[in-house]
Amino acid sequence: MSVVTRFAPSPTGFLHIGGARTALFNWLFARHHGGRYLLRIEDTDRKRSTPEAVDAILDGLNWLGLDGDEEPVFQFSRIERHTEVARQLLEKGQAYRCYCSPEELERMRETARAEGRQPRYDGTWREREPSEAPVGVDPVIRIKAPQDGETTIVDAVQGSVTVPNAQLDDMIILRADGTPTYMHSVVVDDHDMGISHVIRGDDHLNNAFRQAVIYRAMEWDVPVFAHIPLIHGPDGAKLSKRHGALGVDAYRDMGYLPEALNNYLLRLGWAHGDEEIVPRDRAVELFDLDGVGRSASRFDFAKLENLNGHYIREADNDRLTTEVLARLEAEPTGVVLDDTARTRIRAGMEGLKARARTIVELAENARFYAASVPLSFDEKALKLLDDDARRVLSGLAENLRGLNSFQEGDVEQAVRSFAEAQELKLGKAAQPLRAALTGSATSPGIFEVLAVLGKDESLRRIDAVCGTAH
């Protein structure tokens, strides 16, 4: 059997983190089995669906590298087909018209609730003659669900799950206005698209039993279901907009790399032994449904951040430089990104990326390369630059001024021998130097900074601190 999976978001907002993971699992599963991965936009709720949301979702998927293998299917455009299948069901005697008003149904539910029964449709019109139909009432179409016995679904993640058929009522497949319901459209589309594996959130597990009713009524093959557990917020509660249910664009803004987010999402609910770092190629090789767990997981920013740091260290310097420059440009803080600044940031990237966990942090730490005298100093830097330190720096400046080469190795040698001659520990010279050059007490290796800044700029910054004009 050839594998076909799909990701089917409804365009009522951005692509949130849970949806992204569902998409990832579908994508990975299809790739691993050499199958296809499709997209379907479930836009049948006309009131809540917006073209902006469609764009946001497609953008998010694109950023994560989870584009569909074919153009997305828009569910609303298939409405004719959905109604046609509903008609067939009617003809086959598997469905019937129901003339109950919404008010009647509401009363039905209330009564059931009051009597401690589950609120369900009682099947009033299942046996009644169509001739008894009230005039002037548009009926809905309901499907006949089995009334006794039980239904078992062998879920690829949840295992064998059985539900008493008494739980299933005759659900509506076509509304009074003639539009299909979600439950119906999904089945028709999954069938027509040839979906072999339905991988989706846990919240659809119960729906699978209802959908199975339609498959059987149409005598269609039921796909393999795989219901993956949901992601909870850091506090264990359902992921809502309050905590973490942000669009993937928000994660991009926070400075996360798509490969880091993918890796993190993959490990949320899936494992292959103790492997933590699983880049895409490796994931395609390893991913399968039997590695997916059944328990819900919490979203943990600390771990995402750690993973992100790993991928930043692995990332290409040109790419990171582009990202950093874009961020600095977007800031209102007014660093001047002339060619010199750009060149320096690119040259210093190796040292910068070793100590950043997000692109935001990377940009923050790179800013001093673009700054010009006088620098602004943070508290720790000011503390480092006391009178003793300035004296040390003055002496050091004279040594550096005499250098012909400002290569990293050369400045290192100069600074080290200076410290030695003065009987200073290297830190006594390096820290004030760092403060003077970067305005901060932490930075990439000081010799690298010196070399990247170059002789003129380095001395300019040191002199500015020592109060000596040249």
Place this chain on the structure above:
RNA sequence: ACCCUCUUAGUUUAGUUGGUUAAAACUUUACUCUUUCACAGUAAGAUCAUCGGUUCAAAUCCGGUAGAGGGUACCA
């Protein structure tokens, strides 16, 4: 109210067909390395939700309880 699912260190996950000190990663706190930070390394953390049963032996099998999540729409 009813139905379904889940429960291993603070977090994410390992843990083949029940069998010596329950494994890893992240986080936190120390320490090592070191020009700072980061990286790397070392150390510290779990009566495997709880109660009971089966067994020579259970995180692993069975049952009860509790807690958490999901579902029960002319929403998707």
